[in-house]
Amino acid sequence: MKLTDIRRKIDAIDDQLLKLLNERADLVHEVGLVKRAEGSEIYAPEREEAVLRSLTEKNAQLQGRLPEKSIRAIYREIMSASLALEKDLTIAYFGPESTNTHQAARSKFGASVNYTPKTTISDVFDVVARGNADYGVVPIENSTEGAVNHTLDVFMESELRICAQVLMKIENHLVANIPREKIKRVYSHPQVFGQCRNWLRQNLPHVELIEVSSTARAAELAAGEADAAAITGPMAAETHGLQILAPSIQDIATNTTRFLVIGKTPSPPTGDDRTSLMFCVQDKPGALFHALEPFNRLKISMSKIESRPSKRKAWEYFFFVDIDGHASEEKVQQALEGLSQHCTFVKILGTYPKTLPT
């Protein structure tokens, strides 16, 4: 077939797509009216995840040419436009602009909603709690460097809930506008230095490593200095016009960060969910062992445990545990009942759909 003929066919398909997209938008508008009348949440992460899972399964059955990643990205934007039709949605994220958290927020909410960067993780919680943003996005843990303690600590004080998560593969690039031999100092966030420790030791052993508050700030500094580089993600490098001197220098190829979407309402079940808990055990021998026993007895997989000083009294700890399942499931409720018998305090931080890494 000739190029012009193929393009004519593409144009015809685009006409149909456009018509269908607008038909979809009309239905989304109707959904918005129903939600408003019922007073329910506009953003429905459980519905979005169900739509994405069903489409990627159908695409696999069809043996469609488009990979799962592309289907998810296309639908991410369709649903972002839909959300914007239902409400003028504002998402606060741990900034400044072009940080990995910004990128994670964009991968969850798409390009059609409003974003507002906040300087600290506490500020993200604050604006959402005060209703000046609808949802917040904060980092919680990295697969190489572990927990983001500040986020865990803010949960101790906050009434907000986790309503969704984002798993994002983190690519750390060495970026600068100078050749590698001229680099005297490298700026980055401490977590990122931790993720690239071996590479830096082997490849840039004599440069000074300077910790700054974010990868975006690191890019900004490197862009303004004649002998500096930064380690950042692709978004910060692009924003500050820096070249990639060495791509993907993280020590572990599958370096992934988990981010949380925080809001005021928990998510309904999808059939494949995760629940995050925070609790304080009684001060007696075996208390933690007995508190966790119901998860073993009821065959509930525990995917994470962290502890943080309670900041109320010395050597008292809060535990943060993630389990498989939704808080509305009978089995999970039974386990929580068992857990609370050995605790002075239990709080469900959120119950939300599991997601695949983006």
Ligand SMILES: C=C(O[C@@H]1C=C(C(=O)O)C=C[C@H]1O)C(=O)O
């Ligand atoms: C249309 C809805 O609202 C939003 C948009 C969605 C979509 O475009 O499919 C899905 C979930 C919601 O975040 C809905 O809840 O069904």
